[in-house]
Amino acid sequence: MVEAVWIVFAFMTGLVVKMVGLPPLVGYLLAGFAIGAIGSRIGLPAESSDMLAHLAHLGVLLLLFTVGLKLKLRNLVRPEVIGGGLLHFLISCLLFMPGIWLLLDVDWYSSLMLAIALSFSSTVLAAKVLEGKRELRAFHGRVAIGILIVQDLIALLVMSIASGQSPSAWAFVIFGIPLLRPVLYRLLDASGHDELLVLLGLLLALVVGGQGFEFVGLSSELGALAFGALLANHKRAGELSQSLWSIKEIFLVGFFLQIGIGGLPDAQAWMFALAMIVLLPLKGMLFFFLLIIFKLRARSAFLSSLSLTNYSEFGLIVASVVLPQWLIPLALTVALSFVVSAPLNRLAHPLYEKMSRRLLPMERECFHPDEQPVSLGDAQILIVGMGRTGTAAYDFLKPRDIPMIGLDSDPVKVSKHVTDGRNVVFADAEDQLLWKNMEAPGLRYVILAANDVEAKVIAARKLRKYGFQGVIVSHSMHTDHAAAITEAGANHTYETMSEAGVGLAGHVFALEQEKS
Template structure:
């Protein structure tokens, strides 16, 4: 009965906050506080809390396993990621420490751990926001996710050092784990694409990684992360992470319910959360300044910083292990930061356009890692977006002898296409500075093959505003999107699935004619 109550409360509160544009996590925390307030009437006892604790622990392990699946050295071994992440961790911890000592007056060791917990940004919120805006693989999205992974690694190190656990001699076997990578790759290949793959992920994250590390005196969280990292280079690592996403999210609901049930906020807690919310702009400004120091352009630095301007659910995980007495103040602080960050991210691009004239002069006058092209030279056809559709269009036209150039905002896509011999450059179609600077004197046609419909509309409008009178062709999944692109100035928009069906039918008709003639 009590499980049904948990689910009902979590669903109603999650749906309520989502309907006003806020992350459902805030609703789950609110559901936990509501359950705490009505605990005696609902009959929530120690056994029920123990079950919820177990579910919460499983959610944390799955979260860390999926973080490990994203641990690719190429995304982390960048100066702006490592340098920006480490410097921000140190500086923001020093910024928060005096405020914590002044408001809560804890022992300085506990105050330092609280400051460290608040220095982290939310992996879950940033990933969801960037994914929702189709910016997860853009340059600024990759920088933000890279910094978040650095922070997650720091959090694990802090938990391991502060917990005071002494590993057993068997823990040395951890150094032999890389030898298991070929076996793990074969298991993932053999598991298919359905329930066996999900079970393999659960086995590695919860049993072998979590329980296995715990049994030799190491952190279960570290074990889950380690086994995820060993699979990070497998081509299907992303598929495995996606298959575990829903299960992880359901278990993490238990984590946030557990925090709320732990106690109701008092006046001091609310004052502390309000003060920490006032410090959020300083946290974002610190990220922005550090990214500029590491040679990012103002736009990339601004958008990455906005994604990171929040407090982290990972800070709650650290507190749940090391500072259980301060879990409720931290939970309120994190929830309030999510409310602010969700609204800030919603208007990030328009906000940058308003502030661009003040932010661009702050850029360092040297080559930036996200520098965009000024001229496309003598290219005749431009392909924007080099996913499967863009690559197919590029190769078909290049084979016919056209002079081609392509643009994409994903550094990995650029690297892979460059290695394949395609002429590809970095560019962000939603960046107004790009459209102000770009020169394409010989371009006669533009193919819009990006995934994001909004980017296609913006690109079409910017092309026409710049005086381009050549051919603009796009593809779209739905009729209303196709109409929006054409209203912006495109000559023609093809419906992807309709064209695929028509192409398939044409192949069938051609083969049938050939059989009859033969």
């Protein structure tokens, strides 16, 4: 059974790399190359890769659909997104093309196509890493995803021109897609919370978005992303994304396996890939300086750039259309860039803390779109993270007329809270300069309600480091996370599920007391 081999290899290598502190996806890449190396010896049929390619494609579509669910299009129409994406593409092509032409002795057309393929960054890897750290909606996450979408649109245009194919006349129908929003909202409302909700997500991502766009001669990836973005403003978009989580993760394992399973690289492919990995830091540095030019703070520019410091699966798609003979070297290059990029992104915030002294002087002396607050005014209570938990805490405390303020790294969420009458400002709890420069003379209590445990650990540690003597309270989903937050400086860390159980029992006891 072919699927059994994939599952065994993926699980074993994923477990091994996780035990040494690397993300499991690195193990899935290694599993793909291992299967490619010994597949014929263990009797894998040749058509197994076609099945895997199909599963991988479904995983990519679901990932892009869930990314779309978390996007607000008005955040993409920003100078740093459009300008950064286009300028990086042009400069990368100008830098890569002459070197490839001279060193590899290929014609100018192949040099140009290779340069274009190498200029893109991985939407799959960046989205997965940012989603895993719950940073898709943070400012730097939005910038990174926005640039990736710009790159993906460029890739689709390049493939259309290079292949000589053009969209059908029906492609203009996609401009009427926004008219479907009321219908889709009604379907989402009517789908409930069980399997119908999952089926609706699969229908929109794979059938209507994916297959529908292919039918009119457009990219299925673009279709999945578009239909996700169409639902992004719905109140149940987050629930829909969560319902698709497990299915998407399983299919994405197939994507990472597929990269290595197509064939074994020869010595020339290894030399090409290693040379491109040596040049990989230049790609990240170019992103960093471009974002600095567009007035981002050093921290946001660094975190966005690190997410984009890799090579793209879209490069493989471009190669499959115009340069099939370069597919294996490019696949190896993409795989090695994932091996380098994934662990670096996992350590992104500690890396910035170590490098901040060198990076901060590079900031421009002007307004930054991600400017942090420097004063909390007369606030006595600070709530870090204004999701469901933070909002509930804010609304519970508001009638007591205690000066209070909330912080959140999602600009759209901040804007909504302000519209609803809450005192909330944009800030990223993982930014060390936030806590170092903040003026809060009346602050007595801090409630850590952010989703990411790393954000709560950093916030607690920095608050204590810079002299806060008040009470820090946090919630946590897991015992080990609670221990880490408490060790960082929190006075009390409550496990969410346990407290929910205690609360329910308390209500029962109160009802019994009323009866007696």
